[in-house]
Amino acid sequence: MDYILAGLKEAFRLLFSFDRGTYTVIFLSLRISGIAVLLASCLGIPLGALVGLHKFPGRGVITTLLNTCFALPTVVVGLFVYLFLSHRGPLGMLGLLYTPGAMITAQTILATPIIGALSLVAVKGVDPAITKSAISLGATKVQTTLTVLREARVAILAALIAGFGRVVTEIGAAMIVGGNIKGTTRVMSTAIALETGKGRFELALALGIILLAVAFLINTGLYYLQRIRE
Amino acid sequence: MKNYTIQTHNLSKEYNGEAVLKEINLQLERGRIHAIIGPSGVGKSVLLRLLNLLEEPTSGEIHFDGKALRENNRLNLHRRMTLVFQKPALFNTSVYENVAYGLKVRKENRSSILEKVKKALEVIGLKGYEHKRARDLSGGEKQRVAIARAMVLEPEILFLDEPTSDLDPRNVAIIEELIKYINREFKTTIVIATHNMFQARRLAHEASFLFKGRIIESRNAQEIFTSPKDKRILRFIEGKMIF
Ligand SMILES: Nc1ncnc2c1ncn2[C@@H]1O[C@H](COP(=O)(O)OP(=O)(O)OP(=O)(O)O)[C@@H](O)[C@H]1O
Numbered sequence A: 001m002d003y004i005l006a007g008l009k010e011a012f013r014l015l016f017s018f019d020r021g022t023y024t025v026i027f028l029s030l031r032i033s034g035i036a037v038l039l040a041s042c043l044g045i046p047l048g049a050l051v052g053l054h055k056f057p058g059r060g061v062i063t064t065l066l067n068t069c070f071a072l073p074t075v076v077v078g079l080f081v082y083l084f085l086s087h088r089g090p091l092g093m094l095g096l097l098y099t100p101g102a103m104i105t106a107q108t109i110l111a112t113p114i115i116g117a118l119s120l121v122a123v124k125g126v127d128p129a130i131t132k133s134a135i136s137l138g139a140t141k142v143q144t145t146l147t148v149l150r151e152a153r154v155a156i157l158a159a160l161i162a163g164f165g166r167v168v169t170e171i172g173a174a175m176i177v178g179g180n181i182k183g184t185t186r187v188m189s190t191a192i193a194l195e196t197g198k199g200r201f202e203l204a205l206a207l208g209i210i211l212l213a214v215a216f217l218i219n220t221g222l223y224y225l226q227r228i229r230e
Numbered sequence B: 001m002k003n004y005t006i007q008t009h010n011l012s013k014e015y016n017g018e019a020v021l022k023e024i025n026l027q028l029e030r031g032r033i034h035a036i037i038g039p040s041g042v043g044k045s046v047l048l049r050l051l052n053l054l055e056e057p058t059s060g061e062i063h064f065d066g067k068a069l070r071e072n073n074r075l076n077l078h079r080r081m082t083l084v085f086q087k088p089a090l091f092n093t094s095v096y097e098n099v100a101y102g103l104k105v106r107k108e109n110r111s112s113i114l115e116k117v118k119k120a121l122e123v124i125g126l127k128g129y130e131h132k133r134a135r136d137l138s139g140g141e142k143q144r145v146a147i148a149r150a151m152v153l154e155p156e157i158l159f160l161d162e163p164t165s166d167l168d169p170r171n172v173a174i175i176e177e178l179i180k181y182i183n184r185e186f187k188t189t190i191v192i193a194t195h196n197m198f199q200a201r202r203l204a205h206e207a208s209f210l211f212k213g214r215i216i217e218s219r220n221a222q223e224i225f226t227s228p229k230d231k232r233i234l235r236f237i238e239g240k241m242i243f
């Protein structure tokens, strides 16, 4: 029991003394996942809006695919990204493997279907009369789509938060394609795994606390967004 | 020859195989106020949505300025006309943003938008409402914002679907005056759907009586009530209409 308490004490010391190594890991984690969510929203939101607002052949297939990819196992995504980026793979010449770029790639693939599927639900939730009003007031197709997205803004923001929550906590892909290299690809989840394996619980606990705090903030955010919607 | 903005040719609309509008042949003369009258559920709102090109007819055609739809540019047409919905669907933004919407999508400059919105809100009795959230307004206030949002566009054709259904008598009078004013000042062709025949008489030059998806009589708005040819209109006037 003592070593847990000791670990916790040390964890708080690391956090409140603003220990350089600890915060490097935290900021790397937030940066990599942040960029991934940004990229994923550039793909996922337009995809969701397109599928949600327009009728075209293949619409059902895309919807099903999005929903399937919602639950993509992270290690499988890691494996595929690894195969593509390894020096024998088709994108090997990019030299991305074991860099933050590889992790951003994997996390973007993980977050896009989540953001896409939730954006689709979000735009479908907008009253069709809103779309018709926009058209009747002279909006172009693009302007109409942007108007619907603006109406769905709270739900879209919730989609982004959900996507971020998924990638910042995942470990499978980060470990495989990032390689857990100190200072460049060691993020919160991989660092916790490593430090725990080595029996050094202080740093693992400190990062665990931060990760929990991030998850807590995310869910608090979602809770308030839901309250706003009601 | 009369100058028609819109003519429909055997316009029909079905929902899930059920006919709602049947072979509608309407001729809307430019610069006039037309009333579409009829009891609840006969298809007035559907007709306005078809005319405003918000839904596709099942069969039949709509001609604008004597030209078939395919010879016209849809966006251009949408920017010449607008529909105020029966149930106003305001955007979840401020009152100002709502009224400015159509001007913004037309890329008008800011100062002219500011001025037009301010004036429109004054006219409909919502002066100083710019920064209120549209969703927080009362039913009647929402309806007036929806009218203002259409009015600032100074459209060539204005469709009004029961524009005064949520208003008190004073505001009904204000909006009716406004409708007449818009028609007089800007020569706007106005099509108003209403089940209130008194309102139709007060406002319209022409009236078409819609019954079970068909237009059963289309005439001068005074005559259609004083000496209707169709007995069903008489029953409607006497309040004995059986649906
Ligand atoms: N989108 C839709 N899908 C299926 N049926 C519809 C749809 N819109 C309208 N209808 C049906 O078409 C008929 C005519 O509806 P409409 O709203 O045009 O009536 P209305 O004349 O405007 O009545 P009111 O005076 O009550 O507004 C109704 O029976 C309605 O149920």
Ligand SMILES: [Mg+2]
Binding pocket: B044, B045, B046, B086, B161, B162
């Ligand atoms: Mg109606």
